[in-house]
Amino acid sequence: MPFPKSAKAYLEAVRNYEPGKPIEEVEREYGLKHAVKMASNENALGPSPKAVAAVRKALSKIHRYPDGGSFYLRQKLARKLGVSPESLIFGNGSDELLVFAARAFAGASDEVVIADPTFLIYEIASLAENARVIKVPMRDFHYDLDAMRAKIGPKTKLVFIANPDNPVGTYVPEKALAQFLSGVPEGVLVVLDEAYYEFARAKKDYPDSLGLLRRFPNLFVTRTFSKAYGLSGLRIGYGVGAPSLVGALGKVREPFNVNLLAQAAAAAALDDKAHLARTLRLVAGGRAYLRNECRKMGIFTVDTVTNFVLADLGRPARPVYEGLLKRGVIVRPMNAWGLGTFLRITVGKPAENKRLVKELRAILERSAQ
Numbered sequence: 457m458p459f460p461k462s463a464k465a466y467l468e469a470v471r472n473y474e475p476g477k478p479i480e481e482v483e484r485e486y487g488l489k490h491a492v493k494m495a496s497n498e499n500a501l502g503p504s505p506k507a508v509a510a511v512r513k514a515l516s517k518i519h520r521y522p523d524g525g526s527f528y529l530r531q532k533l534a535r536k537l538g539v540s541p542e543s544l545i546f547g548n549g550s551d552e553l554l555v556f557a558a559r560a561f562a563g564a565s566d567e568v569v570i571a572d573p574t575f576l577i578y579e580i581a582s583l584a585e586n587a588r589v590i591k592v593p594m595r596d597f598h599y600d601l602d603a604m605r606a607k608i609g610p611k612t613k614l615v616f617i618a619n620p621d622n623p624v625g626t627y628v629p630e631k632a633l634a635q636f637l638s639g640v641p642e643g644v645l646v647v648l649d650e651a652y653y654e655f656a657r658a659k660k661d662y663p664d665s666l667g668l669l670r671r672f673p674n675l676f677v678t679r680t681f682s683k684a685y686g687l688s689g690l691r692i693g694y695g696v697g698a699p700s701l702v703g704a705l706g707k708v709r710e711p712f713n714v715n716l717l718a719q720a721a722a723a724a725a726l727d728d729k730a731h732l733a734r735t736l737r738l739v740a741g742g743r744a745y746l747r748n749e750c751r752k753m754g755i756f757t758v759d760t761v762t763n764f765v766l767a768d769l770g771r772p773a774r775p776v777y778e779g780l781l782k783r784g785v786i787v788r789p790m791n792a793w794g795l796g797t798f799l800r801i802t803v804g805k806p807a808e809n810k811r812l813v814k815e816l817r818a819i820l821e822r823s824a825q
């Protein structure tokens with residue numbers, strides 16, 4: 457398809473995000489009944505029942521626009537986090553907040569520093585603003601913050617750090633992060649993407665990012681209700697930063713960006729401590745199981761603190777991904793990240809994890825014959 461001549465010419469080079477296949481489509485294509493999706497780092501447990509009840513209650517109000525200021529959710533979250541309501545901004549998923557950061561801070565000929573591999577949206581959102589993206593390779597599956605600092609120059613406007621990172625699953629500890637932030641010029645915005653915060657925060661040296669916000673006004677922290685809270689389908693995330701920074705990001709926000717059902721669900725999910733605890737238990741158990749089973753099969757996995765496992769098959773992973781698809785298990789091949797021998801597997805329920813292991817083992821054994 458030719459790129460429209462009247463569209464901004466630089467957009468032609470921007471990659472379209474390649475979504476995973478819907479589960480129903482895989483079932484239809486391969487004639488399967490009970491496919492399992494372990495591809496998008498969602499919550500295998502499902503949404504919080506409290507959130508579901510809140511959505512049901514809010515359904516009769518969807519003829520109204522949502523509250524453009526997310527008033528009730530803002531008050532509740534501000535109290536919970538111990539921050540002022542003005543330091544919060546909500547997005548249609550935390551994705552949208554990353555896009556706001558790129559839109560408000562990066563323009564033509566500006567530079568954005570990111571790690572490699574990392575969450576694809578940082579690059580896509582920056583290229584969509586015609587900024588230049590500088591990728592800094594990880595070292596042994598960890599951020600190389602010294603190398604990232606060295607890439608910050610007069611044109612740098614933004615640095616994105618996913619903590620923990622997707623697709624790698626490792627995290628930057630507090631001390632290293634604080635040291636990095638001390639070396640970043642004030643005019644450079646550092647976006648700290650904590651989409652997997654709830655899974656990682658129990659680690660003793662996981663950063664107290666809201667504490668760091670008090671020391672570094674050029675820091676912006678994003679989190680989401682999509683992962684631990686199980687609300688991916690509703691699209692809601694939040695950002696925390698200095699009110700002046702949040703105000704600047706608000707300029708590129710569409711007034712009703714967060715829908716009414718998402719606001720109701722998120723507020724209810726915040727109260728559901730039991731669901732969150734169950735989620736964390738499920739993920740911790742499943743992660744250990746998957747890593748251990750991979751080890752037994754001779755597959756290397758990265759030491760992840762998230763709800764997914766990055767596995768190196770040591771050979772082209774796409775045929776294995778396709779073999780798993782045919783057997784009704786959907787995982788994520790890592791070719792878009794340049795990691796052709798890797799699969800990313802989202803932790804599922806115990807039976808789903810077992811099924812993945814069984815099918816993976818069968819594929820590997822068959823190809824070894």
Ligand SMILES: Cc1ncc(COP(=O)(O)O)c(C=O)c1O
Nearest residue numbers: 549550551575622651680682693
């Ligand atoms: C590192 C990271 N950041 C942000 C997101 C976006 O999440 P959402 O837009 O659902 O809040 C994801 C989702 O996979 C992610 O992995």
